[in-house]
Amino acid sequence: MYDRREPLIPTIGTVTDIRIDTPDVKTFRVVTLDGKKAFEHIPGQCAMLSIPGVGEAMFSITSSPTNEEFMEFSIKKCGCLTDWLHAMDVKQQLTIRGPYGNGFPVDTEFVGKDLLFIAGGIGLAPLRSVINYVRHYRGRYGKVDIVYGSRSMQDLVDYNEIIDEWAKDAGISVHLTIDREQPEWDGHVGFVPNYVKELGFAPNRVAVLCGPPIMIKFTLSGLFELGFDKTQVYTTMELRMKCGIGKCGRCNIGSKYVCKDGPVFRFDQLDELPSEY
Amino acid sequence: MLKYRINKLNELFSSIAENRLLYIPSDGTDGRAHYTRWQDGIVLSDKLNTVRSAKDFFFPQSENLIEFERNGKEIKVNDIRKEPEDFVIFGVRACDAASFDILDRVFLSEPVDSYYASRREHGIVMTLACDRPAETCFCTTFGIDPACPGGDISCWQSGDWIYIEANTEKGKVFLNGLDLAMEQCDENEIAEDKKVICERIGKLPINNLPMDCFGAGKTETYFNDPAWAKLSESCLGCGTCTFVCPTCQCYDIKDFDTGSSIRRFRCWDSCMYSDFTMMSAGQPRPTQLERFRQRFMHKLVYFPENNDGIFGCVGCGRCLSRCPISMNIVKVIKNLGGNSNV
């Protein structure tokens, strides 16, 4: 038997539950064959999921590390592999390897601070892990605000969890918004960047931003108007990846590899990288 | 230092090949040198270097990683790795030998790539000094000395003799294990040859490119340089430079359905290809300019930034002679450095 460790050889996982979040997002619950979690991770880290013969891709782990039983992945249908994943049923096995990336500094820089999470669309997926981690260790952090927006009410990922759990927690305020008016919607209507400015957060907190590039761009300038500094704002990136370990050479921005040195970057760190994307 | 009669080179080869696979550069039917498995009748090429680099031995163009069996909803993983056979590559030039250090920094850094690592452990590199470097050589730019070619064992051809010296413990053990009567000799015997090589390389047109202006921390200086547009405008977007390059190591991982199983294999990929960074979400490097820039910035700035200032190029000159449109790293260096006619 060959006994060297090899990072590219994955383990097998089983999908034990599939939840339909929105018309194009499903959340998959994955455990190993012996029913355990595949590995421990830090909020913000990713894993490589694959169906052999279909493809392999990087997904952020949306469940919190404090969940001892399983991992969850919220996946939007947008390509070859994700189409396949959306079409499969529970009990399907897949391969999983990881964890990859650096994750959010939840145990260092976030500690003791007020937090502001801003997400758009599927951008909530990587943040969900952090939010649930923060909820679990509620005492370590200050006030938490969550601004989340999507195209429509149906496109809000994890809507039930947000309403039934997050919004009911002490010290957590949830601000939802959708792009266009809808008859059954009585909440805020408008784009995330404007909503953030309307809410007018004081710049004494750490902000975490995730969503489509255009949302990031305008929200960021909104935060600067509110007095935030680049060193207070984090985001998480996504590029094409194959190996996940900084060797295959495609996910770099300048000299940094998103799979290894990222995917979480602070905006002042991003500033040092070339404006490639 | 040891020496051995050059007219008995075949005996040296057959002695090596007794317990190991031996590969030497030999002329193919196309009149060019290719690494060939040695057996009686295979003759050492007199060409300066092989068309493809020696990286193939440690990082082959295509290799199987894992095998999967899919049965309904079930998946089985078969580890198909095998311990490679011991092998020796003879006649590696100084540039290619230096490229292994660069590849090591990628593949042997944590997490270690076991496929590469096991090949490295089972391979012995016997280098050969370049007594006739060509006009396309610029290894000295990167501090590589073709007169002391490195590897596990260095060799020099001089007069009637081939001089052999082990550089590593692995090389020493290997040489001691050979069943050959080699003569002990003094290093000074080849001092003159080394001097000649140095003189020769000193006279080459591109041997000492100015590299001070490149390296770590230069991203901002060059990233938005207008010269990229000009340099990349005629690039075809083929992968020739990447595939003949001894230091290019980007790869792709793909699945092949054999009908009875799925083989996951890895193969060389090129940052010059338009689909290299293509995602279902879009293409972050939409034109050849960005791809071209990536390749050279990687070698000249990003790689040194992550690897103690070591450049990702060894000056072997392969891209100079192989690029269909004759664009190459030398022209890039000279242009960005601001002193060229190109």
Place this chain on the structure above:
Amino acid sequence: MQIKVRKPLIVAFCCNWCSYAGADLAGSNRLNYPADVKIIRVPCSCRVNPTFVLRAFQRGADGVIICGCHPGDCHYTSGNYYTRRRMTLLFSMLDYLGIERERTRVEWVSAAEGAKFAATMNEFAEQVAALGENRRLEDLRCKK
């Protein structure tokens, strides 16, 4: 000692309108032709792209035959005329690369020619069997 005789695997691309019906007729008339002829129905013989032929060989075929309507009888008027030119060039190229030319064939079989279909397949199978296994255009990964 028992020698295992490997029967040649033959892929037959049959056009929907003539040859596939011809194969049907051969079946309903209970005419014998080798079971190792695998029929792939295509809308017209000119649907057969050269990659189909090569892929058939890759996946283990020992011979590839393309059957279409007789020239002049194509359901789409001229499809089989294009097939004729394309396959002439493709087969000629395969021959040029040293792949036995007896492994490839184009045959015109109408819906009424069940007997011709069976006879063609028998003859072709024999011809391919005489060459033995396809070695020159095989993909080793697909061999068990």
Place this chain on the structure above:
Amino acid sequence: MQKVTRDILIDRAAELLASGMVNRVLGWRSGEFFYDVVPAVFRSEADMRDGFVFDDFCGCNFSKYLVKESARSDGRILVFLKPCDTYSYNQLLTEHRFDAEKTYVIGVPCDGMLDIGRIKERVGEGVIGIEAEGDELIVKTLYDGDKRMKREDALPDRCRHCKGKKHVAFDELIGEECEENDENASGRFEGVAELEAMTSEQRYFFWQNELSRCIRCNACRDVCPACTCEKCVFDNPKSGVENKAASDSFEEKLFHIIRAFHVAGRCTDCGECSRVCPQHIPLHLLNRKFISDINGLYGEYQAGETVGSRSPMVDYSRADLDPSEAIGKREE
């Protein structure tokens, strides 16, 4: 030696640039050595005086660059085309790949281009200069002094059997126009005939050996003026034949057969594929096989000779032979 000098070309280009007829020039830029010429776009006379060259190493066919260049909306581009390049130009026009109104073609005569690979094959590496003397070349080398070789031996295969020195497309010509040279062109198919005369097994081993060197760098495809698909099947994960590296000898054959087949009837035999191949695979022998088959079976056809001509591969005749007859006939 080329009969037309760089200065004549620069003078004319400068006039056209000055008159506003064209706003840029697609030409050859000198390199580090005497042989590594790079295709480049010049925007001013000064730039041309500085770096433009036209000599024995300007083999590159510019036609394909026009697809990309003419898509940029700004004005007309002047392009220098050698006789064999004009065939590709016409063929691309036939396929509506660019707008002829956005190009201005100056036909330049060509006396055959030299292949540095062939020169090095003869005299070895370390080549630092070259001079012509009648039919001979004097090659200056680093270690062996001057070496002489026949000019003919330095010609790539496409030039040795030049299919014609007459331009089939141009807005104006510089230099003397030659009449077509049929004598040479007929030698084009010698290589194909040699292979056809071998046994099937010999051919198999010949190609096995040649194609096994392929590293799938795609240079042949990317340089080919007939390969202008927006997305090549070999790059398309959905095509079923996508592959990046020949993981099996089958894939080497698959790629080259399909590529040659796809350009059959459209290939003008410009020989760029063989010129750029880093592994020196004689790819032109595949294309010429198709051309020779087409000529023999469906009548003489030269792709790109006229704009709008119908390729034999998108045409048919009721009298065509069946494959079995046709391949048999060729042999007689």
